[in-house]
Amino acid sequence: xxxxxxxxxxxxxxxxxxxxxxxxxxxxxxxxxxxxxxxxxxxxxxxxxxxxxxxxxxxxxxxxxxxxxxxxxxxxxxxxxxxxxxxxxxxxxxxxxxxxxxxxxxxxxxxxxxxxxxxxxxxxxxxxxxxxxxxxxxxxxxxxxxxxxxxxxxxxxxxxxxxxxxxxxxxxxxxxxxxxxxxxxxxxxxxxxxxxxxxxxxxxxxxxxxxxxxxxxxxxxxxxxxxxxxxxxxxxxxxxxxxxxxxxxxxxxxxxxxxxxxxxxxxxxxxxxxxxxxxxxxxxxxxxxxxxxxxxxxxxxxxxxxxxxxxxxxxxxxxxx
Amino acid sequence: xxxxxxxxxxxxxxxxxxxxxxxxxxxxxxxxxxxxxxxxxxxxxxxxxxxxxxxxxxxxxxxxxxxxxxxxxxxxxxxxxxxxxxxxxxxxxxxxxxxxxxxxxxxxxxxxxxxxxxxxxxxxxxxxxxxxxxxxxxxxxxxxxxxxxxxxxxxxxxxxxxxxxxxxxxxxxxxxxxxxxxxxxxxxxxxxxxxxxxxxxxxxxxxxxxxxxxxxxxxx
Numbered sequence: 001x002x003x004x005x006x007x008x009x010x011x012x013x014x015x016x017x018x019x020x021x022x023x024x025x026x027x028x029x030x031x032x033x034x035x036x037x038x039x040x041x042x043x044x045x046x047x048x049x050x051x052x053x054x055x056x057x058x059x060x061x062x063x064x065x066x067x068x069x070x071x072x073x074x075x076x077x078x079x080x081x082x083x084x085x086x087x088x089x090x091x092x093x094x095x096x097x098x099x100x101x102x103x104x105x106x107x108x109x110x111x112x113x114x115x116x117x118x119x120x121x122x123x124x125x126x127x128x129x130x131x132x133x134x135x136x137x138x139x140x141x142x143x144x145x146x147x148x149x150x151x152x153x154x155x156x157x158x159x160x161x162x163x164x165x166x167x168x169x170x171x172x173x174x175x176x177x178x179x180x181x182x183x184x185x186x187x188x189x190x191x192x193x194x195x196x197x198x199x200x201x202x203x204x205x206x207x208x209x210x211x212x213x214x215x216x217x218x219x220x221x222x223x224x225x226x227x228x229x230x231x232x233x234x235x236x237x238x239x240x241x242x243x244x245x246x247x248x249x250x251x252x253x254x255x256x257x258x259x260x261x262x263x264x265x266x267x268x269x270x271x272x273x274x275x276x277x278x279x280x281x282x283x284x285x286x287x288x289x290x291x292x293x294x295x296x297x298x299x300x301x302x303x304x305x306x307x308x309x310x311x312x313x314x315x316x317x318x319x320x321x
Numbered sequence: 322x323x324x325x326x327x328x329x330x331x332x333x334x335x336x337x338x339x340x341x342x343x344x345x346x347x348x349x350x351x352x353x354x355x356x357x358x359x360x361x362x363x364x365x366x367x368x369x370x371x372x373x374x375x376x377x378x379x380x381x382x383x384x385x386x387x388x389x390x391x392x393x394x395x396x397x398x399x400x401x402x403x404x405x406x407x408x409x410x411x412x413x414x415x416x417x418x419x420x421x422x423x424x425x426x427x428x429x430x431x432x433x434x435x436x437x438x439x440x441x442x443x444x445x446x447x448x449x450x451x452x453x454x455x456x457x458x459x460x461x462x463x464x465x466x467x468x469x470x471x472x473x474x475x476x477x478x479x480x481x482x483x484x485x486x487x488x489x490x491x492x493x494x495x496x497x498x499x500x501x502x503x504x505x506x507x508x509x510x511x512x513x514x515x516x517x518x519x520x521x522x523x524x525x526x527x528x529x530x531x532x533x534x535x536x537x538x539x540x541x
Contacts (some may be wrong), residue, residue: 114386114406157518189404191509193412214410218521256518281387281515282406 009112009119013311021122021314025104027150028124032102035143037126040101042084048076050087053296058266059083062109077108081123082307083293089129090294090301098130104310114282118311125287125307129294132302134245137271137289141246144285144306145253148275153284153316157276158253161261162243163268163288165226166213168235173199173206183210187260190214205231216259220247226259242271267293271304277316284308284316326369327516327523330389331355332377336508339415340393347530369523381407381511390516390524396506397485401448408517410528411510414535418487420449422501425474430500433480434459443473444483453483453503471495 006012013021029039045051045066052060063076078084081103089099104124112119126143128136141160148155166187170180179198186194192214199210212229216222223240230236243257263272263286270289277284287306294301331337333355344350350366355374363372375383380394381402394402395416399409424430433440439460444450447463454461464479471491473479485506486492486499510531517524 116386159518190408190410190512192410194409256521276515276518278519281385281513283515 007119009117011118013314017314017318020317021310024151024310024313024317025122025124028147029102029104031143031147031150032126035100037100037102040085040088040103041105042078042081042088042103044106045075045077046084048074050297051076051078051083053083053293058264062111064108064110079107079109080307081105081107081125082127082290082305085125085127085305086129086290086293086301086303087297089127089303090297090299095299096130098128100126100128102126117282118309121309122311123307124310125305127303127305129301129303131304132291134242134271135249136302137242137304138246138249140287140304140306141250141271141273144273144275144287144308145250147308148277148285148313151313151317153277153313155253155275156278158250158255158273159258159261159276159283160243160246160255160271160273161258161263162239162271163262163265164235164239164270165230165259166262166265168233168239169206169209169213169231171235172231172233173202173210184262184265187213188262190260213260216257218256219254220257222257222259223247239270246271264288264290273306280312280316284312326371327391327520327527328389329370329372329527330375330380330383330392331372332380332393333374335416336377336393336395337374339508340413343413343415343531343534346534347527349527370527378402384511384513387513387515390513390520391527392511393508394511395508396504397446397449399509399511401446403448404511406514408512408514409509410512411532411535413508413510413531414538416506416508418485418506420446420483420503420506421486421499422453422481422483422503423471423474423486423492423497423499424481426496426498428474428480430481440481441479442481442483443470443479445470446483446485449503450483471497 048065052063059079062079065074065076068075085101085103089101093099106120107123109119128140145155175183183195183198186198195210199207209230216226223243226240261272267290268288269291272288274283274286285306285308289304291302292300293303331340337355349370351372352364353360355363361374363374365371373389377395378398380392381399383389384392385406393413397420434457436458441464442450442461443464443466445466447465450461450463466473470482470484473482474497475495489499492499512524
């Protein structure tokens with residue numbers, strides 16, 4: 001008899017972890033509520049047309065799909081709640097207002113993100129719409145750190161990047177299609193030799209700039225170094241200005257800056273960040289800016305937010321006990 | 322992922338031997354030789370650095386999941402693994418060889434790999450074989466083997482093989498010829514992404530020492 005068998009990377013949450021997880025969920029939602037964030041509860045599934053646009057475009061393979069028996073249209077079980085919240089902001093709520101939204105719920109992945117990672121993460125997050133400035137990024141970043149703190153998870157390392165730097169260089173170099181995609185992959189892997197091969201045909205200044213990106217990683221001195229080593233492009237200067245605002249605003253946290261960090265490059269448009277804790281081989285919370293995502297739902301809106309997986313948080317907090 | 326010290330995953334044989342000078346450049350000396358010892362965890366002269374000895378094709382897996390912070394793996398192995406979740410900051414220029422297509426002597430390879438053709442390919446490197454032949458517009462039936470690929474064309478298991486060629490000695494001894502060069506292979510340093518962030522003060526000096534040893538080696 002194997003009637004008890006659960007699918008791979010699918011698990012029950014048992015005592016005492018279940019209460020701990022619920023305590024964390026409440027602590028996070030209470031924190032968000034105290035900061036003026038409105039709760040939204042999007043549906044578990046919707047048409048893939050809305051689910052897989054914008055933020056969700058990277059998620060096609062990860063999304064479980066089913067056919068709606070009422071319409072014959074293809075539906076997906078959400079693999080990420082962010083795209084749903086972006087839809088709510090762009091389509092349902094008051095135009096041009098600043099919206100602070102938060103959510104908590106299960107998502108489903110066809111493939112696990114890695115060893116021992118659930119295919120049913122419990123995603124909790126907060127999103128801030130309608131504010132384009134670095135102050136909004138700082139608000140979200142601070143909220144993420146306070147959230148982890150409220151759950152008793154110590155942030156050992158905070159990594160901050162900005163996809164605008166690579167985007168500006170790629171545009172200046174006139175890169176597109178396959179080459180931009182390959183170069184993006186090489187930078188993600190910090191694979192300097194592949195970066196050198198892929199940029200061999202470019203002007204020296206740009207070649208040096210791309211080669212410098214994987215090395216522009218470390219404490220705040222990286223920002224000054226980036227100004228000296230990268231070309232004088234308006235978009236790069238603006239990106240570095242934003243990072244400096246964050247650096248001044250973050251209190252009590254030692255952040256590392258990583259200009260080759262391009263996570264979510266498909267939809268992120270500005271700052272990207274991730275928090276790490278000891279003993280976990282991947283980030284425990286992450287977020288960033290994604291200004292263009294609302295366009296498919298009617299209007300592009302400045303947008304920045306973060307999310308985390310409660311299951312990971314419970315593991316991270318029990319590792320230390 | 323352990324919280325203190327760093328763990329480097331290596332495979333025995335050629336990669337281990339050619340890594341020793343790099344380790345020496347970083348001030349790391351293993352306390353035992355894995356060829357003679359049966360131990361799988363090997364200490365070094367530094368209390369905060371240890372080596373683990375794993376199968377070459379398992380190195381990316383150990384590093385990806387944080388069981389090792391660093392590893393040394395061939396580009397061939399990384400291509401098959403996919404490289405997900407790994408930084409690959411350094412081409413170490415060691416254990417160099419070529420990924421090649423080889424056939425039985427007298428086999429009309431040029432005549433067989435026309436656009437739209439279909440051939441049988443035996444290999445350990447299924448991703449490399451799939452990518453190579455699909456870029457040529459050739460359909461393939463893949464036969465995954467774990468070793469002694471040279472045998473496959475001789476006993477009629479496949480038309481061609483895709484394999485690593487170093488000196489070409491094994492091909493020659495079995496009456497095979499290399500007919501197409503797919504890519505140059507060398508070993509890479511791979512690093513767990515979270516480890517680089519959380520243990521940067523331990524890991525970065527090793528990367529830098531390896532990098533300058535490699536640079537010194539290539540100018541000689």
